Amino acid sequence: MELFRDLPKELVEEEILTRVPATYLKGLGSTCKLWNRLFNGDRRFARNHSDKAAKQFLGLISTRAFRIxxxxxxxxxxxxxxxxxTELSLVDPHSKYPGAQFNVGAIFHCDGLLLCTSVDESRFVVWNPLTGETRWFQPSCRGTxxxxxxxGYGENKTYKILSYYxxxxxxxxxxxxxxWRVVDDIMPPGWTLDYSDASVSLKGxxxxxxxxxxxxxxQSIESLVKxxxxxxxxxxxxLPYQCKDRLFQAACVSVVKDEKLSVLLQIEDTSKTxxxxxxxxxxxxTTQVVSWNKVLSLDLSPDLQLCEDAKFLLDEEKKAVVISMNWMDYEDQVAAGTRSKEMIYIVGEDSEVTQVDFGMERTSPCLVGILNYVPSLVQMEQAGGKRKRWTFDM
Incomplete structure (x- = not known):
């Protein structure tokens, strides 16, 4: 703090602090009241910081224990x-048990915020894990x-949620x-959306x-939809290409360094990925044409058949991919039904597979998934101007 005392306030706030990674600023907020207000209550600073600061990319995983x-x-x-x-702490303020954690069903990341649905889809929270800010809400009366x-967000970073059935x-x-409000005719004629949770956010x-x-x-075909x-x-x-006379065995989408899209394509009944x-x-x-460049061509084991619920993270420089999926055991039935494993596969350009097996368990309604998270100081508009905070170490 002493280093900045003699510098103009505008220089410190506009040019220096806006370029410091978000997780470092969280610790600096405790050094003085002025900076604490700047990092936690100034929307203009948060927007400038989002535009200028070096981004940090952290991996998150959702588990069948309903945690992140x-x-x-x-x-x-x-x-x-x-x-x-260690799991991140997201306290459920609506639970009858004080301090109980929120049971997370599905997760969607956008701009440093996580949209987390409850397991029964009766409630939702949009949460900034770095600042602890939350906004809780319920689906509309049409909820299914x-x-x-x-x-996502529109002009002037006005946040919105899309619900589709x-x-x-x-x-x-x-x-x-x-x-909530109903929107009509959003899809091109003759097209329908995939209802798996294989979706990502990029640039809002x-x-x-x-x-x-x-x-x-x-002929039925698949496409990414924006x-x-x-x-x-x-x-x-x-997509880069289409399968002839068939759909893909697996088609997954991910984001690379908050700048580019990546797709994983596996042809049905083959190990070619x-x-x-x-x-x-x-x-x-808004009218930019997306072009594609192939960065990995893998020949996986025939036993490693991916599924449509698979998710992946790509390290483009090291040419390696991390894939998460649930492996289902349909032959070995137990009293409660089918069992499954949480599986992580790490694959390089040599097609060598490193497998992480989390063990066989009874199938739960929560699918395992990995995602990139970019910490941010972004703030949400709250109903009635209220804000709630919980903190933990990121």
Whole structure:
């Protein structure tokens, strides 16, 4: 703090502190009241910091214990390693048990915020794990089990949530108005969205998979679909290629360094798996054409058949991919039903697979998933201007 006393306030706040990574600023906030207010109550500073600061990329995993845990993946050793750290604390203020943790069903990340649904989908929270800020809400009266949800933002970073159930059932929740409203005709004619939770956010828009027909109207095809929260419309983002006469065995989407899209494609009944990366996506250019470059071509074991619920993280520089999925044992039935394993696969360009097995358990309604998290000081508009905070060590 002493180093900054003689510097102009504008220089410190506008040029120096806005470039410090978010997790470091959290510790600096305790050094003086002025900085604490700046980091925790100044929306303009938070927006400038989001634009200028170096981004940190942290891995998170959701578990069948309904918790969120940081992960550490080490790709530098002879054998890659995967470590799960202590779970993050998200206290459920609506529980009848003081201090009880919120049981997280599904997670969606956008701009440093996590949209977490409860296991029964009766409640939702948008949560900034770095600052502890939360906003709790419920689905609309049209709420239906099995809906898909995505968080994004439109112009001036106005946060919204997309809720979808079938090809014509779409709703948008606006933080500014604290209300749900129905939106119509958001999909291109003849197309429907995939209702798995294989979706990601990039530059405020949501990318997920959709299904439709080719130009001849005879062949089913898959495509990425971009939902733009500014226009509240979907546009197709064609995949690098299509399977002939079939859909992909696995088609998954991820984000690379908060700049580019990546897709994992595995052809049905083969071990051939490819990872493609897009050009950089610019949030200010709504008509930008996405081009693809193949960065990995893997020949996996025939026993390693991925599924549509698989998720992955790509290290483009080291040409390695981390894949999470649930492996189902349909032959070995137990009294409570099918059993499953939480599986992590780490694969390099030599197609060598390092497997992390979390053990066989009874199937739960929560699927394992990994995702990239980018810590941020971003703040949400709260209903009635209220803000709630819980803190923990990130």
């Amino acid at each position: 845990c940081p992960i550490i993946v080490d790709l530098d050793g002879k054998v890659p390693t995967f470590e799960v750290k 089990r099995g809906r898909g949800f995505a968080l 079938n090809e014509k059932d779409f709703e948008v929740y606006e933080f500014s108005s604290d209300s 828009s949501t990318y997920l998979f959709g299904y439709g027909k080719d130009e001849s109207k005879t 939902f733009d929260f500014s226009t509240e419309k979907c546009v197709l983002v064609p 490819e990872i493609w990366v897009s050009n950089k996506v610019d949030e200010t250019e």
